[in-house]
Every structure is written in C-alpha cells, then in structure tokens.
Amino acid sequence: MALLVLLLFCQVSILQVYAAPFNNAFKHLKSAPKFWHISDLHLDPTYHVTEDHTKVCFSSKGIPALDPGVFGDFLSFSYMKQADLQPDCFVILLDSLPHVPKEELSTDVVINVIANMTHTIRQFFPQLPVYPALGNHDYWPQDQLPASANAIYDAVAKLWSPWLNPEAVATLQKGGFYSLVIKPGLRLVSLNTNLYYSPNQVTVNMTDPAGQFQWLQGTLELSRQKMEMVSLCNCSRSLPYAINTTAVRESYNEQLVKIFRNYSDVVQGQFYGHTHRDRIMVLLDHQGKPVNSIFVTPAVTPIKSLLEPFSNNPGVRAYLYHPEDYALLDIWQFYLNLTEANLEQRSKWKLEYIMTEAFDIDDIQPHSLHELALRFEQPQSKVFDKYFNNFMVSYKLNLTCEGSCKTIQVCALHFLDQEIYSQCIAKADR
Ligand SMILES: *[C@@H]1O[C@H](CO)[C@@H](O)[C@H](O)[C@H]1NC(C)=O
Numbered sequence: 001m002a003l004l005v006l007l008l009f010c011q012v013s014i015l016q017v018y019a020a021p022f023n024n025a026f027k028h029l030k031s032a033p034k035f036w037h038i039s040d041l042h043l044d045p046t047y048h049v050t051e052d053h054t055k056v057c058f059s060s061k062g063i064p065a066l067d068p069g070v071f072g073d074f075l076s077f078s079y080m081k082q083a084d085l086q087p088d089c090f091v092i093l094l095d096s097l098p099h100v101p102k103e104e105l106s107t108d109v110v111i112n113v114i115a116n117m118t119h120t121i122r123q124f125f126p127q128l129p130v131y132p133a134l135g136n137h138d139y140w141p142q143d144q145l146p147a148s149a150n151a152i153y154d155a156v157a158k159l160w161s162p163w164l165n166p167e168a169v170a171t172l173q174k175g176g177f178y179s180l181v182i183k184p185g186l187r188l189v190s191l192n193t194n195l196y197y198s199p200n201q202v203t204v205n206m207t208d209p210a211g212q213f214q215w216l217q218g219t220l221e222l223s224r225q226k227m228e229m230v231s232l233c234n235c236s237r238s239l240p241y242a243i244n245t246t247a248v249r250e251s252y253n254e255q256l257v258k259i260f261r262n263y264s265d266v267v268q269g270q271f272y273g274h275t276h277r278d279r280i281m282v283l284l285d286h287q288g289k290p291v292n293s294i295f296v297t298p299a300v301t302p303i304k305s306l307l308e309p310f311s312n313n314p315g316v317r318a319y320l321y322h323p324e325d326y327a328l329l330d331i332w333q334f335y336l337n338l339t340e341a342n343l344e345q346r347s348k349w350k351l352e353y354i355m356t357e358a359f360d361i362d363d364i365q366p367h368s369l370h371e372l373a374l375r376f377e378q379p380q381s382k383v384f385d386k387y388f389n390n391f392m393v394s395y396k397l398n399l400t401c402e403g404s405c406k407t408i409q410v411c412a413l414h415f416l417d418q419e420i421y422s423q424c425i426a427k428a429d430r
C-alpha cells in the first residue's frame, strides 16, 4: 500500500518533536548511539497508471482523502532526514511493492521499484550505511521467493552492493540473505524468512531452503567463537498468521526457535516488520528464563484487515544502544496521525512514545520486557491498554482489547514455540 500523505515538514513541528525526548529525564541517553528501523514501504507504481482507488487499499476505506501518490513513502525519509538523530545506520525491511493483483506486476516492475527505493534512500542518506531485508512483496509473483539464484536476487545484490561486502553480496545473490560485521564486534544478519513463509509454495517440503539454516548456524557459531554480538533482521516466524497458524511454516518455526535459543548468548536483538503493527516478543529458554528481545516495528504504510476494527498510523523508530557492548537501551517511536494530517492538509510527525518511559522499565533487555509482559497479563491492565494503543500506532484511542483479542496478544508475546503457543491459547479459552 502507498502512504497517503501530502505535505513536507515545517521546521516548527520538528522542533516540537525534539523538545520531548531531549528535555526530560532521558537526557542522559541523548548521547547514546541510535539506528533507524523502518519497514513495509509498499511503493505503488501503478497508482497513477490505473487511477483505480481500490488498488490503494487504505484510501478505499474512505479514511484519508489525500492524493496517494508514489512520493508518499518518501515523506518519512524527509522526516528522518530532518529529525537528524545522527543515527549510525539504518535497518530497513523492504516490502517495497504494493498490495495489488499479480497481473499488475512483473519481475521488471519489482526490480524497478526496488531500484527506485534504493536510489531514493541513497539520495536522502548518502553517508548512512543501510542494511535492507527482502519482504514477501519484493518478488513476483509475491510470496514465492525461491531457494536459488534468480533475476531479482541478482538485481538487489547489485543495487545494495555499496552497503555490503563481497561475501554478503554473494549470499544475497544465491539466497536473498546476508551477514556482515557492521561495527567492531557487531555482526548483522539479514535473513530471508520469506523462504519459510506459509504462503510460499516453492519451498514446500524443503528441509533447508537455500541452505539458510546451515548458514545461519555456522554464522552464529563463528560469532560465538569470535565473541561477536549479532543483530538479526526480519524473522517474523512466530507471529500468528491466523489464530493457530504462524506466518512461518511450523517445522521452520521450530528450527528457527531452536537455533535462536541455542545462540541467545550472542544475539543482541531481533528486528522484524511485515505485520504493520507494533509489538514486542520475548524468547524464553527451556527453564522459562527470558533470553532474547524481539521487536516488530510498525510500518511506514497503513494496512487494514476487514476482520479488524483498526488499522495503523505510519510509524518509524530509532533504537538507542550502548556504545560499548551494544546492549539495547530504548526505543523512540515516531508516528504520523493520518487523520489529523488529512484534516489539516499537512503532515506533522510526532514522538509517539519512549519505551522505557511509557512502560516504566529500565531498558529493553529480555528481563525487562519479560516483567512488562507479566504486568500485561493482569486483568484490566492499564499498561496492556497502552501497549495495545501502540500496537495500532495510536490509530484509535480507547479501543479496548479484551477476551480472545488480549489472549492472542499475550500468548504471542512469550510463546514462540507453536505447541506451547497453542496450549496458551487453548488454556485461556477454557
Ligand atoms: C522514483 O520514481 C518516481 C516516480 O516514477 C520518480 O519521480 C523518481 O524520480 C524516482 N526516483 C529515483 C531515485 O529513481
């Protein structure tokens, strides 16, 4: 979907955003290094061609009235550029293609849109290293990302090569994934979890599509030996796809969870996209001890399911981390109130929340998130209501999530193993 925003940012609104984080108790974090994490750009190249408003899903719901142009998404880049948080790098989970029928796209269109996005990012942030991951819409036909070399992996490997090294370019070409050391002692792993995505028919019955599991395990093993810390991009494995179905096919999900538990000592954080919703998850070890923090960033574009009474506002976020051990400290989540933007005919991005402040936690380490999740489980938990409000990026204030809505949220937070997750849902149903 395309983002439906029109205006550029006036300096005043940016100063307003800035006033919030810098003048409060989190001043001491001001100097902490940061990186941007954004997801799901869904640039719509067909919009002007077809002029069919139903193709631009959000506008078809009658919510925003403005012109959903191809430039919409770039406004978030303008915002991030002007906000000038002085980030070290930029993690971007692509999904750059729009949600439109298969006939509207082709391999060439996919490559052109990704190329356009890549060049645009480089124009906005010429100095910033960027680490992209492929989304299920970054292929034609969508979701069917193959386990071997193809024209699209080849094209993205060439397009992204200025940000990568030759080894990363080679694995990207072969399987759509890569890894590289981005700071002394910090390795980034960008996974192609699309190979495990339930709707992907071309990997059905493969035990290790593109050898990614073996590669991942080898990479993590080597990192452990070299005492490197690792950040993983996009592995939306356990996110419930439907109530009893994970986004990632069950056997793949189990294998990923096994690997992540095994190497939780070297994994600093896991960063996801795809769902267009803001959520956290905590990986527990077999003794129930929290060992990994997992973050799903909401999207730059809104999406609305017919089954849900809510959507999401556009959002972008920055993570703060410790300069020496790379421990994750906090999240600054920014958003655009789309309703307001459309009413006032201008876009005013704001700070939505600072994670530690909004939830009264010390940091975003696994034990802090675990304790927070236990607070969510209490009946009529006010912190859970806040979490749910953030989940839809402040789309609708005071929309409550109770009963099975809350069960799904709370079970997904802690139980990444399919079986234990299902038990959690079943237990709450009783
Ligand atoms: C991206 O596509 C838009 C719309 O076709 C075009 O105006 C813009 O110049 C392109 N940007 C780049 C960097 O290719």
Ligand SMILES: *[C@@H]1O[C@H](CO)[C@@H](O)[C@H](O)[C@H]1NC(C)=O
Residues within 6 Å of the ligand: 039, 040, 093, 094, 095, 133, 134, 135, 136, 137, 192, 193, 194, 195, 196, 197, 234, 235, 236, 237, 247, 248, 272, 273, 274, 275
């Ligand atoms: C992340 O992984 C999921 C599932 O494997 C996939 O559907 C999605 O498109 C990927 N990309 C993004 C941007 O989330």
Ligand SMILES: *[C@@H]1O[C@H](CO)[C@@H](O)[C@H](O)[C@H]1NC(C)=O
Residues within 6 Å of the ligand: 204, 205
């Ligand atoms: C996958 O394996 C099942 C069970 O062996 C078989 O019925 C099915 O045809 C296979 N599907 C593909 C696409 O190979």
Ligand SMILES: *[C@@H]1O[C@H](CO)[C@@H](O)[C@H](O)[C@H]1NC(C)=O
Residues within 6 Å of the ligand: 217, 221, 258, 259, 262
């Ligand atoms: C777990 O780690 C050990 C030691 O590093 C390794 O031998 C084993 O293969 C790993 N297992 C999995 C599933 O990653």
Ligand SMILES: *[C@@H]1O[C@H](CO)[C@@H](O)[C@H](O)[C@H]1NC(C)=O
Residues within 6 Å of the ligand: 337, 338, 339, 340, 343, 394, 395, 397
């Ligand atoms: C977004 O803007 C609308 C219209 O001005 C307003 O009613 C709503 O409360 C705003 N939402 C938030 C979270 O501020």
Ligand SMILES: *[C@@H]1O[C@H](CO)[C@@H](O)[C@H](O)[C@H]1NC(C)=O
Residues within 6 Å of the ligand: 397, 398
């Ligand atoms: C929303 O909830 C807040 C806090 O519970 C309350 O103060 C406010 O009046 C509510 N607003 C509406 C429109 O119900």
Ligand SMILES: *[C@@H]1O[C@H](CO)[C@@H](O)[C@H](O)[C@H]1NC(C)=O
Residues within 6 Å of the ligand: 243, 244, 422, 423, 425, 426
């Ligand atoms: C989900 O799985 C659980 C446990 O296997 C089962 O009891 C429950 O009926 C299932 N729910 C749905 C909606 O299929």
